[in-house]
Amino acid sequence: MARDAGRYEAWLKKNYTSTQTSSGTRRLLAEGRRLLNADAQPRAAASSFARVVTIDAQNDRDWLLLATALLRIPKDKQKGSERYSIPVNASGAAYLAYHRASQDQARANALTVLAEALVRRSYWRPALDAYKYSLKLSDVDQARKAYEQLRAERGFRVVNYRVENETASPRLCVEFSETLKGGKTDFAKFISVNGKDPENVNAEGNNLCIGGFKHGRRFQVDVRSGLPARIDDQLAKSSQLTIYVRDRSPAVRFAGRVYVLPSRGQAGIPIVSINAEEIAFKIYRIGDRSLVGAVARGTVGNKLRSWDVRELRDRTGQQLYSGKLSVRKELNKEITTALPVDKALPKMRPGVYAISASAVGAKNASDQLATQWFVVSDLGLTSLNGRDGIHVFVRSLDTASPVANASVKLVARNNEVLATGATNAQGYAKFDGALGNGEGGLAPAMLIAEGPNGDYSYLDVSQAAFDLTDRGVKGRASPGPIDAYMYTERGVYRPSEEVNVTSLVRDRDGAAAGVPVTMVVLRPDGVEDARHSLKDQGIGGRFRTIYLSSGAMTGTWRVNLHTDVKADPVATVGFLVEDFVPERLAMELKPIDKSLTPGSPWKLGIKGRFLYGPPAADLALEGEVIVRASQKDVIGYPGFKFGHSDERIDPVREALSSAGRTNAEGLAEIPLQMPKVKRTARPLEARVVVRMLEPSGRSIERSIKLPVRTTIPRIGIKPQFDRKTLSDNSEAAFEIVGLDQKGKQVAMTGLQWDLVRLERKWQW
Template identity: 25%
Template structure:
């Protein structure tokens, strides 16, 4: 009996197709040495068995790892074949993860200092088909988390009127000692130039920093945290009169009762002045607001000081809280805003905005825009390069005629020629130049600019290559539809363009496999099969032979990787026919392997890129089709909607500090059984919330 499954996996913000086949700043909190490892008898030589079971750290959190003598089958439902629970019988929250080598099963993010019982069922299967053979029960101790404490981040601005306090992160720490230093106004620039971010400072480094300020408060703070849990606590800075004065502060933190060479440190500001700065080419726009009310602050004294505390710029904000000064940011300078006794700082040696997680590109906007184009982007040495261009303003409108400057650059970036072009009617420009016969091959560029210095250029890129027209033709053919277990019968025919067969020429081919979720041309919007099927990621060489005297070759290629596919598979063959000198003519052939004559398909009735509307319904169309797109009847199709439940966890990484991660598991939300008549497309709908979902349709026929 053939089983067929159609699966759609969608998210409510960004959507993705997925499927399944027939299958239901401080030092890191390192784990202490584990006190217990489950005793497992040595496996017989060559047999499939459990090698070891032990607790070990995974992303600096307790985890239990099982090691097997043979690689496991990845499609198994490990959460059903293996269970893990506390000694009192309470199940552990999470899922098993199979390592890349497929020998290790890991259950991460466990509670520290707990005893767990792991049960393994006998049907657990290795990749060669052998089963474990008997049930096993093991006891494993998860281990302890070492105490750790540190500041959550750096550069906090704590408003004078209200603040939760200075945040710190701790694990298994009951008390901390903190000393606060207020940096002198004259030493602000020097301090900020030395101290860039939260970090662990040695005694020698702190001596240089605290010399720029004075100790104003020190005390021990009690932390209310649960054992073996990461917790965020807030030091009540705003409740301390010693720390109420506006300014820059430097805090030193250590765990009570410890005397290490290095301590965690942080700087923070106390102020009611919010500063927003926009930098232009030769001007700086400064906006000041009250952090308490959000209203613009007028008559704020603005000062820009250099590294020696000398004043470079002075200004004051108007009634709208704005000040425009003729200045370009210098990393060695510091902007100081004063209003009465209040003070706010903005160092220019830090990023304007933290956009490190975003991919930024392109060039800055200019008053004039140049639009170059050409009918070709590939030339041979000695040919004439012809490129046209239009000059417009930043909004695409016509401007007064003016000359443009053009520089031709070879692949190594060196300029070959620079010249001035005068525009014609409608500001149209044309550039014609012969490429040198001995020109270097590679990626060339033609840079356009409205300034003689070639500032803010617009580039037109093209390639110069020694290419020749093909002298042979190659034809590849095979059956349109492939069946599981059958080889790909490939027919090859090669000939010279003047008609003579390419007899005796070498032919090679590489085979690639990938899921084909749209195999029916008549139903391009419907999704079929198993887009997440485990297929080889790399192509393999399958043919290396010589054509016969008639320029032909017939061969069969085994498709052992897809003997029992769970969905349509695209079989892609890339063939190459070689001339005597080694130059090749390349052609590709694509065929689809169908797991059965009919398949169930599903079409989402919403935009997959945008996702379904959360807290609404997600609708789909279901059908059953053959290769030609004929709509067939179906009985008792089992439809399931699963939701991606994610358990988020904190972890420590050197250089990045605390980061969040998650463990994903699928939860069956709802389901129904439906029938389809001949020619019918049935609509179904499910209520959905925020998050990721997966739709599975199982055909028992």
């Protein structure tokens, strides 16, 4: 609005310059009113009022007359641009009238005209807000009627609904014109299903999704008035929806994503069918030579579409079997049947197999193919990539014993066989380390193993290695051909001081490396300050003194050591440059308890001393407690998430009002009272900050972090899958735990759950 108003006022000043006197201004106003009312010529009236506002731009009544005249100009099909420009100019004039009015009645009149202009622009919500604020200033019947009519037609209302009947538990999602109120709003009291309370209600943006429906039935759903929106508005009138929940469409899906089937016993793959009496399925095979390309394109392991099937059948693989399987049907129930792969393909050849299946009679069956990739094998592959080579281990999936005399091939991205080998009695084979350093098309892509009895398996080595860091396995990244250790004698320096940097350079075998290296010194802003070429000064050691100027930039400086300045550094060390005065005090914080409880008193022990020996006696203490949401897991329940994921918890800060002073021994005990925090199941942590003041007025600061005990029952959810995304037809399993007020596991009944689909709309 402000931008439109400013642009319109500037345009008027440029195009309606006037030198009229006050008497001339009165004549223009009289002429404009006559043209607007008696002669019904709003276009000419608007021209007169435009000249008036260029003479006195601070008169709100003149701007309001201009806006009113603009809105009365009839639509002209010969001037299509006016359909947009006139309402925009009118809203700008009304906006200026509102801001330049000094009385409430004048402001109310301007807001009413502004609302009319915004309606012409189809800005429904701003128009409603303008009417609402106008009525707060002056409740005029005409404005009230216009507001009520616009609110009924364009206000917060039900705009659509959809019945989601393809899930095991169907639900109804009612779509509103505005985003629903968040937080812990109880929407269930605004909904009734066949005159009864709904089983569960979940707000998702501007959708309210209601569960508890049954397939093949009709329901009467009442959405009551008063249901709140986020924009501080409520549903003006109730809505009644009569819905019919259709039976689920015939469909099939596979029960899991496991792609290795045992080579012994019945090789049946479980498939789940819904409202289907017969399943049509086809089996495809990708041979050894096409496997690398199929994996690189992302075909293997993903759901097959109709074009993928044609590609698989005609180019990258072959169709081995096509048939149908009769299954038991229970209306809207999920039936699991073993698809007999061993009967369809009595003899398996080496390669990777895919099954595509669909329900016979389903609509668009070719676009709704269920897919299962699998390998029938008893071989389990493990690979380790080290600087000495690629190590391969082959074991039996049935007995876990090593598989000897298994043929192993290392295949590159370009499908070239880099090397072949055979496992020894321990099921172990090794490939030369140089093969693992290939680039481009010669980079290792896949390991393929064939057992003595014809078993076949593969391992994609182009994917990221299995990460063990979440299991407490940490360490330094594996170095390259040259490794270095670099250090400074201190961590903090003042300007004008000298920084002594020492480095030890070693090769892969730990021997001293005499290669020349380059030391690059970077300032805190990332700009290179100096560069030095260093030669071996004995047993792989290098030494260099860095001289800081008196005006050296404060902050963190970095020193990088390179064997090739265009490559990453082989070692990095940082140091801080500060114009500082060293601390003279030491302080220790000793919590009496290892956690905090809301509403319960708590004490913190403090011990202070001067660095030159004596206790820090009779020194003032101050500090604060800061409580915020913790990113750490609840102790004893790793991976579990507690509380609402979209709940906002702002940090709460409270000063230590009675910190007091240390005694003669430099000791103190501070009573703490945790600040009031909102009731939440999310894990919280408290950061206790204590400052000890020196006699000179300087202070030192120490802090500790402590978990906050939650005194309400909690429910935790833990995903049973590693990645955040799952493909179609995958199972998403979750583990649930219930905790009581003391954080101990407790049995809970009557739990309800919702699976919420998040839709993201991107603005480009």
